[in-house]
Amino acid sequence: MDALTIHRFHFAFTVTFHYLFPQLTMGLAFLIVVLKTIALRTGNEHYNQASRFWGKVLAINFAMGVVTGIPMEFQFGTNWARFSKAAGGVIGQTLAMEGVFSFFLESSFLGAFLFGEKRLGPKAHYVSAVLVFLGSWLSGFFIIATNAWMQYPTGYRLGTNGEILLTSLGRLLANRWLFWQYLHNMTGSVVTASFVMTSIGAFYLLVRSHEAHGRTFLRTGVIAGVISCCLMLFPTGDQQGKNIAYLQPPTLAAMEGLFQTQAGAPLVILGQPDMEKQRLDNPLVVPNALSFLTYQRWKAEVKGLNEFSRDWWPDNIPLLYYSYHIMVGLGTILIAVMLAAVFLLWRGRLYGARPMLWVLMLALPFPYIATTAGWMTAELGRQPWLIYGVFRTLDGTSARVSPGSGLFTLIGFMGMYGLLAILFLFLVHREIEHGPEA
Amino acid sequence: MPTIWFCLVAIMIAAYVVLDGFDLGAGILYLAVAKTDDERRAVLASIGPVWDGNEVWLLAGGGTLYFAFPALYAAGFSGFYLPLMMVLWLLILRGIAIEFRNHLHSDVWEPFWDVVFCGASCLLAIFFGTALGNVVRGVPLDSSGYFFLPLWTDFSAGRDAGILDWYTVLIGIGAFLTLAEHGGLWVALKTEGAVETRARSAAARLWWAVVVVVIGITIVSFAVQPHLGASFRERPWGFIFPLLALAGLIAMKSRNALRAFLGSCFYIIGMLSSVVFGVYPYVLPCNTDPALSLTVQNAAAPPYGLAIGLIWFIPGMALAISYFTYTYRSFGGKVRA
Numbered sequence: 086m087d088a089l090t091i092h093r094f095h096f097a098f099t100v101t102f103h104y105l106f107p108q109l110t111m112g113l114a115f116l117i118v119v120l121k122t123i124a125l126r127t128g129n130e131h132y133n134q135a136s137r138f139w140g141k142v143l144a145i146n147f148a149m150g151v152v153t154g155i156p157m158e159f160q161f162g163t164n165w166a167r168f169s170k171a172a173g174g175v176i177g178q179t180l181a182m183e184g185v186f187s188f189f190l191e192s193s194f195l196g197a198f199l200f201g202e203k204r205l206g207p208k209a210h211y212v213s214a215v216l217v218f219l220g221s222w223l224s225g226f227f228i229i230a231t232n233a234w235m236q237y238p239t240g241y242r243l244g245t246n247g248e249i250l251l252t253s254l255g256r257l258l259a260n261r262w263l264f265w266q267y268l269h270n271m272t273g274s275v276v277t278a279s280f281v282m283t284s285i286g287a288f289y290l291l292v293r294s295h296e297a298h299g300r301t302f303l304r305t306g307v308i309a310g311v312i313s314c315c316l317m318l319f320p321t322g323d324q325q326g327k328n329i330a331y332l333q334p335p336t337l338a339a340m341e342g343l344f345q346t347q348a349g350a351p352l353v354i355l356g357q358p359d360m361e362k363q364r365l366d367n368p369l370v371v372p373n374a375l376s377f378l379t380y381q382r383w384k385a386e387v388k389g390l391n392e393f394s395r396d397w398w399p400d401n402i403p404l405l406y407y408s409y410h411i412m413v414g415l416g417t418i419l420i421a422v423m424l425a426a427v428f429l430l431w432r433g434r435l436y437g438a439r440p441m442l443w444v445l446m447l448a449l450p451f452p453y454i455a456t457t458a459g460w461m462t463a464e465l466g467r468q469p470w471l472i473y474g475v476f477r478t479l480d481g482t483s484a485r486v487s488p489g490s491g492l493f494t495l496i497g498f499m500g501m502y503g504l505l506a507i508l509f510l511f512l513v514h515r516e517i518e519h520g521p522e523a
Numbered sequence: 524m525p526t527i528w529f530c531l532v533a534i535m536i537a538a539y540v541v542l543d544g545f546d547l548g549a550g551i552l553y554l555a556v557a558k559t560d561d562e563r564r565a566v567l568a569s570i571g572p573v574w575d576g577n578e579v580w581l582l583a584g585g586g587t588l589y590f591a592f593p594a595l596y597a598a599g600f601s602g603f604y605l606p607l608m609m610v611l612w613l614l615i616l617r618g619i620a621i622e623f624r625n626h627l628h629s630d631v632w633e634p635f636w637d638v639v640f641c642g643a644s645c646l647l648a649i650f651f652g653t654a655l656g657n658v659v660r661g662v663p664l665d666s667s668g669y670f671f672l673p674l675w676t677d678f679s680a681g682r683d684a685g686i687l688d689w690y691t692v693l694i695g696i697g698a699f700l701t702l703a704e705h706g707g708l709w710v711a712l713k714t715e716g717a718v719e720t721r722a723r724s725a726a727a728r729l730w731w732a733v734v735v736v737v738i739g740i741t742i743v744s745f746a747v748q749p750h751l752g753a754s755f756r757e758r759p760w761g762f763i764f765p766l767l768a769l770a771g772l773i774a775m776k777s778r779n780a781l782r783a784f785l786g787s788c789f790y791i792i793g794m795l796s797s798v799v800f801g802v803y804p805y806v807l808p809c810n811t812d813p814a815l816s817l818t819v820q821n822a823a824a825p826p827y828g829l830a831i832g833l834i835w836f837i838p839g840m841a842l843a844i845s846y847f848t849y850t851y852r853s854f855g856g857k858v859r860a
Contacts (some may be wrong), residue, residue: 089598106547137614140525143622144622145622145626148618148619148622148623151575151618151810152614152618152619153579153615154614155578155581155582155611155614155615156608156611156615158582158585158586158589159585159588159600159607160597160612161600162589162596162597162599162600162601163601163604163607164601164668166597166598166600168597169589169597169598169600170593170597170598170668171593171594172592173589173590173593173594173596173815174590174593174824174825174828175590175595175828176589176590177586177587177589177590177593177596177824178590178828178831178832180586180590181586181587181589181590181832181836182586182835182839183586184579184582184583184585184586184587185582185583185586185587185771185836185839185843186835186839186842187833188582188583189576189579189583189842189843189846189847190580190842190843190846192575192576192578192579193845193846193847193849193850195577196571196572196573196850197577197850197853200571201573201853204853211681244825245836248825250825250827250828251824251825251827251828251831252827254828254831254835274621297614326686370562378818483597483601483604483669484667485601485602485665485670485671486601486604486668486671487671490604490605493605494604495607497608497612501612501615501616502601505615505619508619508623512623512626515626515627
């Protein structure tokens with residue numbers, strides 16, 4: 086394996102594993118605030134018990150997010166030194182802001198939230214929950230701001246030695262790519278947390294234990310889930326897609342498997358990109374739909390990959406295409422599941438509808454897969470650029486770190502994270518067994 | 524402007540060493556001062572609510588270094604690739620050990636995490652000291668501004684030195700002893716009974732070891748890095764930093780636990796600021812050709828970024844310090860087992 090492949094895989098592996106945890110932290114922090122708001126308004130102890138239970142899950146999940154997050158901040162320097170040297174003056178701003186504005190906030194008040202309920206009293210404890218939520222969502226903002234700048238660089242100029250100089254912090258933080266990407270991502274975190282909540286609620290009802298809490302989890306999760314799932318599609322997903330269409334047109338063509346420019350381009354449901362013959366095998370399509378979704382005209386022309394020079398093509402088009410289609414496909418299925426569940430909830434039949442409970446319980450992994458596929462779409466779609474149109478991925482690696490050293494630490498991280506995954510599942514499983522009344 | 528950021532980064536790193544230093548030190552002494560499960564829980568409770576926040580100083584310091592001195596961040600982190608990755612693994616293991624130890628009650632669960640916590644804390648202290656030693660000694664930067672160091676070569680501190688040589692290992696031992704002492708004073712301050720007594724006597728014995736090693740380190744550092752001597756000769760007001768360290772060292776012998784702990788804080792700040800002062804204007808000296816060294820000027824980000832950075836950094840850190848004051852105040856006094 087060459088150095089570039091190893092460094093890319095190194096980052097991809099560690100960041101993919103890492104993001105399994107923050108997405109639940111951010112979504113759950115929001116849902117805990119919802120539960121605590123109900124508890125504070127109604128004075129119903131049941132909701133406090135529920136939020137304590139989810140606080141325990143949050144604590145385990147948060148610890149995993151912290152320990153797998155530290156390597157992310159360091160990997161820019163260890164594995165991507167030439168990129169860091171060139172762009173550190175820009176993306177270092179947002180990364181340092183994350184540390185200063187959100188990590189201190191989160192770490193200070195998470196302890197108060199987890200251990201301080203008795204000492205603080207209900208109001209101050211509520212505030213600590215809100216601050217943990219705020220800190221985690223701010224953290225997400227600064228990370229997405231960093232990524233958005235790499236997707237659509239703005240507020241910079243190039244120096245004489247190829248270094249990238251920040252010229253406007255305001256434009257970095259008000260990047261047009263950032264707004265929708267942030268909302269899309271954060272809504273996704275609520276989707277994940279909603280499905281985790283309904284999954285455990287459904288499990289409790291199916292095994293007939295902790296049933297009162299099971300119903301609360303289902304009710305809360307289904308309502309939050311149906312709203313967030315719909316917001317994923319429209320407007321956030323729709324607008325994110327338009328950003329790609331306007332600002333990264335080769336990426337859109339690759340995501341959709343559109344090799345030739347076409348008026349009235351179809352939306353592909355299934356099919357396999359054939360890179361040799363430059364076409365899609367076994368296509369199953371909705372005619373004209375891509376043109377309509379992108380430009381609101383059925384016969385609008387959508388540019389295919391043939392319009393762009395090869396050195397602008399994403400370097401792994403089939404994987405990008407599959408990632409995108411998995412994200413959209415799963416997203417659609419998740420919306421359908423939540424719509425069915427909310428219908429049953431409205432009719433008052435959800436808690437007894439065992440087939441639906443089975444579906445909700447088993448749906449747990451799918452929002453995680455969808456968010457991972459979504460991030461793969463964003464990151465593979467940006468290739469072959471580290472900073473789109475400005476700085477190539479090839480030029481970003483640490484020149485003095487040998488492929489052998491990279492492979493060594495990659496294997497090390499795989500072993501370490503394998504262990505962490507087992508520990509996490511074991512500890513969360515124990516909390517679920519003990520239940521909210523414990 | 525780069526010098527202001529140099530000072531700010533140095534302050535953040537010093538804050539990290541002082542704050543995370545005491546919980547690392549508590550980890551080093553953990554198995555020695557706490558024998559029963561209750562005693563171990565007391566030591567963990569003394570750092571439980573704050574260790575994560577302390578570690579945030581490392582992240583925030585790293586982030587600040589990244590945007591203020593991108594060339595230093597890039598060269599340093601890629602050059603120390605292997606030890607840095609090991610530091611990350613140790614930080615992961617240690618964090619998991621602290622957070623997950625008390626989730627389960629079993630004769631195989633807690634003892635396992637106890638050893639992980641103590642072992643990772645010891646190794647991290649040595650690694651951090653070694654890293655500091657490397658920065659003082661210098662690294663073989665090439666003309667493109669990068670280097671890559673093997674873990675060890677022949678253990679000489681010369682031009683072909685690896686990350687571990689006699690000098691950097693010595694600094695590693697110095698850091699280990701200093702943080703053990705620092706942690707001992709913290710545990711003595713925060714606990715009661717047998718743990719407090721053991722921590723107090725461990726700190727008292729470690730004090731002599733710290734004094735011996737610090738004298739040795741001071742002498743050899745001036746020999747290994749001649750620039751240190753030049754700095755103090757050119758700007759004699761810098762002697763205030765070693766004097767601060769000396770005052771702290773003396774205060775550590777105080778019978779008052781709080782005063783002794785604060786003495787240790789000042790000792791650490793004094794030592795680190797002496798090093799920073801001595802190395803300035805270098806941020807990463809080159810030990811093969813001094814002209815290739817990274818300095819405050821040539822490693823800094825351009826002026827706009829540094830200027831605009833101050834505008835958010837100062838209020839941001841003011842907020843952070845207010846959370847810290849709140850956390851430490853609400854968590855004041857001795858922990859109850």
